[in-house]
Amino acid sequence: xxAPLEKQPAGSTNTLSTVPLERRLARWMLQQLGEPPVRFVxxxxxxVLPQGSKACFDVVFQRRPALWRLVAxxxxxxxxxxxxxxxxxxxxxxxxxxxxxRGLELRRIREGRPAWQRLLLRVRSAPSNDPRRSRHNVHHxxxxxxxxxxxxxxxEMVYTCAYYPRPGMDLEAAQxxxxxxxxxxxxxxxxxxxxxxxxxxxxxSRHLARHYGVHVTAYNISKEQxxxxxxxxxxxxxxxxxxxxxxxxxxxxxxxxxxxxxxMLEHVGRENYAALGEVMNRVLGPDGRGLIxxxxxxxxxxxxxxxxxxxxxxxxxxxLAEMMDLFRDSGFSVEDVxxxxxxxxxxxxxxxxxxxxxxDEVRAMFDETFVRTWRFYLNGSLANFRAGSLQLFQxxxxxxxxxxxxWSRAHLYE
Amino acid sequence: xxAPLEKQPAGSTNTLSTVPLERRLARWMLQQLGEPPVRFVxxxxxxVLPQGSKACFDVVFQRRPALWRLVAxxxxxxxxxxxxxxxxxxxxxxxxxxxxxRGLELRRIREGRPAWQRLLLRVRSAPSNDPRRSRHNVHHxxxxxxxxxxxxxxxEMVYTCAYYPRPGMDLEAAQxxxxxxxxxxxxxxxxxxxxxxxxxxxxxSRHLARHYGVHVTAYNISKEQxxxxxxxxxxxxxxxxxxxxxxxxxxxxxxxxxxxxxxMLEHVGRENYAALGEVMNRVLGPDGRGLIxxxxxxxxxxxxxxxxxxxxxxxxxxxLAEMMDLFRDSGFSVEDVxxxxxxxxxxxxxxxxxxxxxxDEVRAMFDETFVRTWRFYLNGSLANFRAGSLQLFQxxxxxxxxxxxxWSRAHLYE
Numbered sequence: 001x002x003a004p005l006e007k008q009p010a011g012s013t014n015t016l017s018t019v020p021l022e023r024r025l026a027r028w029m030l031q032q033l034g035e036p037p038v039r040f041v042x043x044x045x046x047x048v049l050p051q052g053s054k055a056c057f058d059v060v061f062q063r064r065p066a067l068w069r070l071v072a073x074x075x076x077x078x079x080x081x082x083x084x085x086x087x088x089x090x091x092x093x094x095x096x097x098x099x100x101x102r103g104l105e106l107r108r109i110r111e112g113r114p115a116w117q118r119l120l121l122r123v124r125s126a127p128s129n130d131p132r133r134s135r136h137n138v139h140h141x142x143x144x145x146x147x148x149x150x151x152x153x154x155x156e157m158v159y160t161c162a163y164y165p166r167p168g169m170d171l172e173a174a175q176x177x178x179x180x181x182x183x184x185x186x187x188x189x190x191x192x193x194x195x196x197x198x199x200x201x202x203x204x205s206r207h208l209a210r211h212y213g214v215h216v217t218a219y220n221i222s223k224e225q226x227x228x229x230x231x232x233x234x235x236x237x238x239x240x241x242x243x244x245x246x247x248x249x250x251x252x253x254x255x256x257x258x259x260x261x262x263x264m265l266e267h268v269g270r271e272n273y274a275a276l277g278e279v280m281n282r283v284l285g286p287d288g289r290g291l292i293x294x295x296x297x298x299x300x301x302x303x304x305x306x307x308x309x310x311x312x313x314x315x316x317x318x319x320l321a322e323m324m325d326l327f328r329d330s331g332f333s334v335e336d337v338x339x340x341x342x343x344x345x346x347x348x349x350x351x352x353x354x355x356x357x358x359x360d361e362v363r364a365m366f367d368e369t370f371v372r373t374w375r376f377y378l379n380g381s382l383a384n385f386r387a388g389s390l391q392l393f394q395x396x397x398x399x400x401x402x403x404x405x406x407w408s409r410a411h412l413y414e
Numbered sequence: 415x416x417a418p419l420e421k422q423p424a425g426s427t428n429t430l431s432t433v434p435l436e437r438r439l440a441r442w443m444l445q446q447l448g449e450p451p452v453r454f455v456x457x458x459x460x461x462v463l464p465q466g467s468k469a470c471f472d473v474v475f476q477r478r479p480a481l482w483r484l485v486a487x488x489x490x491x492x493x494x495x496x497x498x499x500x501x502x503x504x505x506x507x508x509x510x511x512x513x514x515x516r517g518l519e520l521r522r523i524r525e526g527r528p529a530w531q532r533l534l535l536r537v538r539s540a541p542s543n544d545p546r547r548s549r550h551n552v553h554h555x556x557x558x559x560x561x562x563x564x565x566x567x568x569x570e571m572v573y574t575c576a577y578y579p580r581p582g583m584d585l586e587a588a589q590x591x592x593x594x595x596x597x598x599x600x601x602x603x604x605x606x607x608x609x610x611x612x613x614x615x616x617x618x619s620r621h622l623a624r625h626y627g628v629h630v631t632a633y634n635i636s637k638e639q640x641x642x643x644x645x646x647x648x649x650x651x652x653x654x655x656x657x658x659x660x661x662x663x664x665x666x667x668x669x670x671x672x673x674x675x676x677x678m679l680e681h682v683g684r685e686n687y688a689a690l691g692e693v694m695n696r697v698l699g700p701d702g703r704g705l706i707x708x709x710x711x712x713x714x715x716x717x718x719x720x721x722x723x724x725x726x727x728x729x730x731x732x733x734l735a736e737m738m739d740l741f742r743d744s745g746f747s748v749e750d751v752x753x754x755x756x757x758x759x760x761x762x763x764x765x766x767x768x769x770x771x772x773x774d775e776v777r778a779m780f781d782e783t784f785v786r787t788w789r790f791y792l793n794g795s796l797a798n799f800r801a802g803s804l805q806l807f808q809x810x811x812x813x814x815x816x817x818x819x820x821w822s823r824a825h826l827y828e
Contacts, residue, residue, distance in 0.1 A: 165822040298747050324735035333712050333802055337751035388747055388815035401802035408579040410827040
């Protein structure tokens with residue numbers, strides 16, 4: 001019983017029948033993917049089934065070249081052909097990608113990463129993140145227009161993992177809970193000076209200034225975001241407690257009690273972690289402490305080629321081991337690490353729901369390609385967090401040898 | 415005003431006066447140490463003062479060779495001459511060592527590690543920890559006799575960091591709180607199978623079997639400890655719920671829900687972490703999870719030469735980054751890291767108090783050298799934890815991609 005197709009095969013090249021080699025290639029791909037519950041539907045309507053499992057998803061190759069491209073470079077072309085509409089999916093896109101990731105992971109634990117994947121990962125060059133490149137990369141993603149992000153982010157425009165201590169919470173409450181969780185981990189005292197590296201649309205700086213009585217100096221290199229930050233601080237009477245600075249993290253100066261960075265490390269580049277640690281060391285006083293919140297991973301592989309090309313040029317999710325470069329030589333000790341991976345999955349579910357509710361508006365702002373690009377990005381990210389290919393680490397640190405520490409983390413849960 | 419000396423200079427060589435070079439050497443040592451508030455009292459009664467700070471401690475060189483040895487290899491000979499009685503200390507020994515570590519750390523952050531320290535650290539060879547060597551090393555320390563450890567450990571004979579969620583707790587309560595904290599982090603369900611790598615005198619295995627209804631298989635290579643474990647399990651009617659196995663961690667086999675190891679990783683050797691991760695992978699089921707509790711450090715330097723020679727041959731406290739070798743390739747994700755450094759300092763304070771209360775009995779069991787060796791070891795460890803040269807990491811992990819996780823850590827504090 002065939003599930004209905006998102007789009008029926010059409011067009012001149014599609015009328016060509018598949019040849020046996022193509023059906024064998026499709027079969028080989030399913031085998032490489034560990035026989036996931038996925039049916040390949042080819043452009044002439046012929047079907048290739050997985051061995052040993054019942055198919056829950058259809059991947060439809062609308063045109064012949066999509067199959068050949070997928071075989072040549074699956075990590076890049078699945079996304080490209082999905083966006084182009086040459087591959088369509090019947091079933092939940094995030095669930096499909098999650099299923100494939102889980103199958104690959106199982107296979108890998110048993111057999112190691114297949115040679116073709118190792119090769120594809122190796123040929124990609126390491127991203128460079130000097131200040132000029134960082135500006136370009138940040139502009140690429142974060143300056144798409146505040147009006148676009150306003151459509152599907154929460155009211156405070158927080159574009160990082162929320163925190164759902166009660167899983168039924170809505171996105172607004174979970175973003176507030178995240179900011180309170182960060183504040184509690186930092187043990188903020190009224191009047192303290194906080195420096196924030198990479199402040200996005202300023203949600204955290206406003207929250208900390210308003211509810212914790214601290215002074216925040218917030219750095220960002222996205223002009224659009226800073227304009228928004230400054231306007232909201234003015235509107236909400238927080239101008240005297242928050243200073244926004246258009247500068248790279250390398251240019252942070254002054255003396256602070258607390259260093260906080262939520263969702264910036266992904267864009268810093270792993271070759272720069274020790275330098276960022278030196279900045280933290282330079283600007284923090286003798287009782288200095290801080291928190292780094294970042295997407296991470298278990299192994300230390302580059303982001304997939306599709307997301308690097310279309311969504312986050314120059315981004316890299318570090319392993320916990322790599323994050324330690326921030327602290328080791330700069331005289332800090334790690335106090336607490338919390339993995340909020342499932343919270344990012346939940347956040348993405350909320351974002352996707354809102355994004356789809358506003359898809360027509362997004363299409364009117366940009367075009368259908370943009371909608372499909374973002375749909376693929378958001379669902380792919382959700383799949384990555386569910387399958388554990390991505391993690392979310394919140395790391396709390398303090399000056400080495402600090403004696404004034406709480407005797408338990410119970411205060412975070414009171 | 416001179417503080418009273420622990421032991422007055424005496425003996426033929428000591429009647430010799432210091433020469434100017436010796437006073438300059440003593441002065442140079444104080445300078446190298448960052449001018450701590452320490453007064454050097456030489457064998458002829460002459461005194462060398464630190465610059466810029468008031469002395470709180472006297473380090474007394476009872477005999478001339480002690481000064482020359484200290485200059486030649488301070489990391490080894492301070493301990494050796496303290497134990498021999500050729501160096502004595504007026505003031506709190508732990509506080510003295512802590513002060514010196516803090517001074518060195520400050521100086522190092524400013525200037526990097528001095529050349530003489532780098533040289534000393536480099537010439538030490540990396541310890542090897544093959545199974546035969548592990549047996550020898552463990553025997554060296556843990557088979558000193560259960561009667562000795564019984565004098566100053568808690569009633570459950572737990573020889574690892576306790577947990578003081580309320581700082582006024584006594585040692586017994588804090589060891590129980592640690593075991594409950596570990597159990598809560600592991601989310602134990604009655605009937606689950608737990609494997610423990612390195613079970614000491616069995617305190618944790620008894621606690622988990624008794625209070626959490628799990629079945630524990632506990633591995634150890636110390637004969638004395640295992641004999642004690644088996645006897646207590648028999649006495650307390652826990653024989654059907656705990657199995658003790660005399661074998662190395664490499665020999666762990668079977669299938670379990672939970673892997674736990676408290677205070678063993680320090681003896682595993684960093685070159686073996688990936689192999690230990692493979693053991694964890696092999697014995698844990700699809701919902702497998704675990705906890706590793708280990709002394710650690712921020713940087714990745716060998717233990718001091720004195721403690722390696724006299725206390726823990728082959729031991730190494732890993733950095734958090736190094737610990738990640740346990741999880742990365744074996745298919746686990748880190749869920750939670752808690753640094754309990756100050757809890758180990760408090761534990762050591764309690765151990766030292768009890769050790770000193772029983773010093774006469776220890777002397778009768780062994781001799782004065784043994785008492786001074788252990789005094790130096792316990793106080794030196796306390797100083798290391800206070801100053802932040804040592805940390806204590808509790809790392810919780812689970813199978814990558816696990817979806818059944820608690821939404822917050824609040825359950826640990828209920």
